[in-house]
Amino acid sequence: MQLSGSEMIVKCLLEQNVDTVFGYPGGAIMPLYDALYDAPIRHVLTVHEQGAAHAADGYARSCGKVGVCIATSGPGATNLVTGLATAFMDSSPVVAITGQVATSFLGRDAFQEIDIVGMTMSVTKHNFLVRDLSSLAEIVRMAFRIAASGRPGPVLIDVPRDILLAQGEFVPGFSFEKENASTDVSYQQAVISAADAISNSERPVMLVGGGIKAGQTWEEARKLADTIGIPAVSTLMGLGAFSVKDAGFLGMTGMHGHKTANWAVSEADVILGIGTRFNDRITSDCSKYVQGKTIIHLDVDPAEMSKNIPADIMIIGDLRQTLNTLNDLFLQRPSVDFSAWRKKIANWRQEFPIEYKASQLNAPWMMKHMSENIAGKSVVWVTDVGQHQMWAAQHLQIGTPREWISPGGLGTMGFGLPAAIGAQIACPDKQTVLVVGDGGFKMTGMELYTAINAKLPLIVVIINNQALGMVRQWQELFFQQRYSATILSRFDFVSFSHACGASAVEVFNPSEFSSAFEQALQSERAFVIVANVETGDLVDPMVSPGQSINQFVR
Amino acid sequence: MKQTVLISLRNQEEGLVRLIGVFRRRGYRIEKLSMSINQADDMKILVTFSCNQLTEHQLLHYVKKLIDVVTVEVVDDHSNFAERYITAHQSA
Numbered sequence: 001m002q003l004s005g006s007e008m009i010v011k012c013l014l015e016q017n018v019d020t021v022f023g024y025p026g027g028a029i030m031p032l033y034d035a036l037y038d039a040p041i042r043h044v045l046t047v048h049e050q051g052a053a054h055a056a057d058g059y060a061r062s063c064g065k066v067g068v069c070i071a072t073s074g075p076g077a078t079n080l081v082t083g084l085a086t087a088f089m090d091s092s093p094v095v096a097i098t099g100q101v102a103t104s105f106l107g108r109d110a111f112q113e114i115d116i117v118g119m120t121m122s123v124t125k126h127n128f129l130v131r132d133l134s135s136l137a138e139i140v141r142m143a144f145r146i147a148a149s150g151r152p153g154p155v156l157i158d159v160p161r162d163i164l165l166a167q168g169e170f171v172p173g174f175s176f177e178k179e180n181a182s183t184d185v186s187y188q189q190a191v192i193s194a195a196d197a198i199s200n201s202e203r204p205v206m207l208v209g210g211g212i213k214a215g216q217t218w219e220e221a222r223k224l225a226d227t228i229g230i231p232a233v234s235t236l237m238g239l240g241a242f243s244v245k246d247a248g249f250l251g252m253t254g255m256h257g258h259k260t261a262n263w264a265v266s267e268a269d270v271i272l273g274i275g276t277r278f279n280d281r282i283t284s285d286c287s288k289y290v291q292g293k294t295i296i297h298l299d300v301d302p303a304e305m306s307k308n309i310p311a312d313i314m315i316i317g318d319l320r321q322t323l324n325t326l327n328d329l330f331l332q333r334p335s336v337d338f339s340a341w342r343k344k345i346a347n348w349r350q351e352f353p354i355e356y357k358a359s360q361l362n363a364p365w366m367m368k369h370m371s372e373n374i375a376g377k378s379v380v381w382v383t384d385v386g387q388h389q390m391w392a393a394q395h396l397q398i399g400t401p402r403e404w405i406s407p408g409g410l411g412t413m414g415f416g417l418p419a420a421i422g423a424q425i426a427c428p429d430k431q432t433v434l435v436v437g438d439g440g441f442k443m444t445g446m447e448l449y450t451a452i453n454a455k456l457p458l459i460v461v462i463i464n465n466q467a468l469g470m471v472r473q474w475q476e477l478f479f480q481q482r483y484s485a486t487i488l489s490r491f492d493f494v495s496f497s498h499a500c501g502a503s504a505v506e507v508f509n510p511s512e513f514s515s516a517f518e519q520a521l522q523s524e525r526a527f528v529i530v531a532n533v534e535t536g537d538l539v540d541p542m543v544s545p546g547q548s549i550n551q552f553v554r
Numbered sequence: 555m556k557q558t559v560l561i562s563l564r565n566q567e568e569g570l571v572r573l574i575g576v577f578r579r580r581g582y583r584i585e586k587l588s589m590s591i592n593q594a595d596d597m598k599i600l601v602t603f604s605c606n607q608l609t610e611h612q613l614l615h616y617v618k619k620l621i622d623v624v625t626v627e628v629v630d631d632h633s634n635f636a637e638r639y640i641t642a643h644q645s646a
Binding site: 122 | 571575615
């Protein structure tokens with residue numbers, strides 16, 4: 001079959017069951033946009049290419065499929081970089097297709113030429129510059145395979161304009177090589193050592209990270225925790241792998257983790273870390289973190305082993321296989337009595353209850369209120385970065401794995417709104433609620449116009465403290481209240497939202513918030529709630545930087 | 555501590571840059587580098603770099619993750635080995 005390069009890309013996207021792409025046209029990518037014009041693929045035009053990359057990322061995280069974004073050469077391509085880096089840090093499967101100047105112009109600093117392959121090497125799992133038409137289709141297939149397999153991540157394909165236009169033979173096909181399960185001796189020995197370490201422990205804790213969600217192995221992790229009777233804590237990225245309602249789940253651990261979770265990790269003698277890279281936000285001081293503990297580390301990526309903290313037992317490979325093998329081993333063993341450990345944890349729960357104040361409008365109360373009032377409806381919570389993100393992580397009643405989307409690794413302000421658009425498109429039967437700060441909303445707020453054009457019933461809750469709250473919090477605690485560049489003047493979010501075509505309301509107290517949220521749930525178009533809170537509200541708890549994770553500033 | 559590794563790589567245009575980028579990003583200092591491409595278009599690269607034992611393993615994992623990399627072997631010495639090896643590879 002004779003097709004142009006652009007038509008081949010569209011055929012390959014259809015082979016991969018792509019139903020939606022996010023993008024922004026421009027000179028070099030025009031041939032592909034021409035092919036998309038007739039294609040049975042929904043194209044969502046964003047306001048900015050960064051929005052397209054975050055939307056593709058949000059789409060991927062919410063439904064587990066590969067997200068696709070498209071941009072032109074030069075500035076179009078460079079605008080994708082923050083979005084790709086965000087997806088890379090959080091192992092999210094995204095394929096980015098960029099137009100490039102024609103091959104005869106490459107290296108001549110032609111109009112809108114940029115070496116996007118060179119620029120994105122460090123923020124993609126792999127990238128390709130397509131140099132001839134005959135390799136195009138296989139490269140697109142390979143890009144999807146690389147993005148979704150093993151530890152997922154973004155892949156960029158840069159396609160020169162002449163290749164998009166050239167005609168050639170297209171052979172339909174779909175190849176997918178499944179990675180083989182591990183069966184070697186060292187693997188088996190490591191699994192047995194891990195089981196022994198847990199059986200011989202007194203105070204074990206399971207630590208779940210985003211890898212459990214990327215590997216879709218939350219059922220296996222929950223089953224293993226249940227079989228062993230081991231309490232579980234989660235990183236920011238792992239939230240949802242366990243439901244907050246699970247009796248053995250202690251909450252989030254880390255810099256702003258729940259006190260019970262942090263105490264349990266601190267006092268544990270075995271940490272079973274699954275799909276986590278033991279990031280500095282989780283461990284705080286590494287040497288104190290590992291003191292008196294056996295660290296068991298399960299991950300699909302060998303490069304994560306002993307990268308941040310030394311692991312005593314490393315199990316590299318497919319998480320599903322490892323978790324199932326461990327589960328089978330424990331089913332054959334006599335159960336271990338961890339009742340003294342569970343009692344200690346129960347005491348911490350009593351000592352550190354989570355309390356809510358409804359006397360004035362505050363973010364923790366709003367998170368609790370929204371969770372209670374959305375109960376029974378499938379929901380996707382999306383956050384941006386900052387204080388609101390931590391309040392959301394601490395207080396939303398997250399029950400399922402794909403319910404929680406947050407840019408944990410890169411900490412990208414501006415991620416929230418476009419990612420929420422991607423999530424709402426991927427999951428039309430769910431209600432997407434974006435919790436965002438006033439600073440982060442301003443960064444990519446124009447994408448509200450995209451949400452309106454795409455007719456999305458998105459709920460946006462702006463936690464408006466008229467400050468860059470997290471930086472301000474650090475300034476208050478560690479920089480002698482010198483609020484350098486963090487206090488923002490008033491911005492009329494309601495008028496802005498109306499200008500984009502969204503409904504919007506500003507609230508100042510709990511009862512106003514309550515009725516606004518009820519209205520938002522009924523709305524068929526994007527609805528923005530501007531929730532005004534005190535500038536001085538701080539995120540509690542907070543671990544003293546550089547200390548053990550059970551030493552709190554507040 | 556110095557370590558030498560022999561890396562076999564598919565000869566994609568970006569392969570060498572990608573590989574060197576890993577050393578730079580992860581904070582390893584390259585002290586010596588030789589490379590050759592044979593007629594079958596395989597690229598062999600011999601790199602000597604400074605590191606400690608823990609980070610050597612880490613680096614090898616990062617290098618193995620590169621899609622273009624086929625094999626990575628730790629070898630004993632650069633200077634005695636490189637010339638002979640590279641010459642042999644080129645004529646293969």
